[in-house]
Amino acid sequence: MDELIRNLLALQNLEFGGQETDDTAAQVAELRGKIPPPVLGHYDRLRVRGKKGLAVVNNQVCSGCHMRLPLAVIMTLRHGQDLQLCDNCGRYLYLPDETPGVPTGEEPKPKPVRSPRRKKKSLAPPDDLKLTASPPAPLQIQIQPRLSPE
Numbered sequence: 001m002d003e004l005i006r007n008l009l010a011l012q013n014l015e016f017g018g019q020e021t022d023d024t025a026a027q028v029a030e031l032r033g034k035i036p037p038p039v040l041g042h043y044d045r046l047r048v049r050g051k052k053g054l055a056v057v058n059n060q061v062c063s064g065c066h067m068r069l070p071l072a073v074i075m076t077l078r079h080g081q082d083l084q085l086c087d088n089c090g091r092y093l094y095l096p097d098e099t100p101g102v103p104t105g106e107e108p109k110p111k112p113v114r115s116p117r118r119k120k121k122s123l124a125p126p127d128d129l130k131l132t133a134s135p136p137a138p139l140q141i142q143i144q145p146r147l148s149p150e
């Protein structure tokens with residue numbers, strides 16, 4: 001996941017977590033320092049209205065407004081190239097971590113499972129029982145004495 005989105009998400013989890021301690025305040029301040037002001041500004045505009053600034057994408061659907069997102073948005077998110085806003089609700093979109101990567105068309109092939117059992121002893125005759133017989137002798141060609149007609 002993109003670091004910016006990760007920071008935003010961490011910030012959102014802290015601010016919407018409902019547990020404000022000195023510790024979280026420090027973390028919030030640190031995260032806010034890492035996030036560019038325009039992004040933070042947009043996030044805050046949503047936050048003051050009680051809305052979360054980020055929405056996870058599930059099955060190509062924005063979890064904030066349940067609108068289907070264009071595939072181009074999903075692809076950009078997958079590549080982690082840029083922040084993407086939902087056209088409909090204006091939230092920053094992110095993909096859940098467990099989303100598999102872009103299909104490459106090259107699925108890992110499962111390795112053939114070898115039987116844990118030991119191989120049975122071969123029932124074939126051992127090698128030293130090779131056939132020693134000489135090849136069959138050529139047939140004796142019986143030459144018929146030519147009976148020359150007299």
Ligand SMILES: [Zn+2]
Pocket residue numbers: 055062063064065066067086087088089090091
């Ligand atoms: Zn949305």
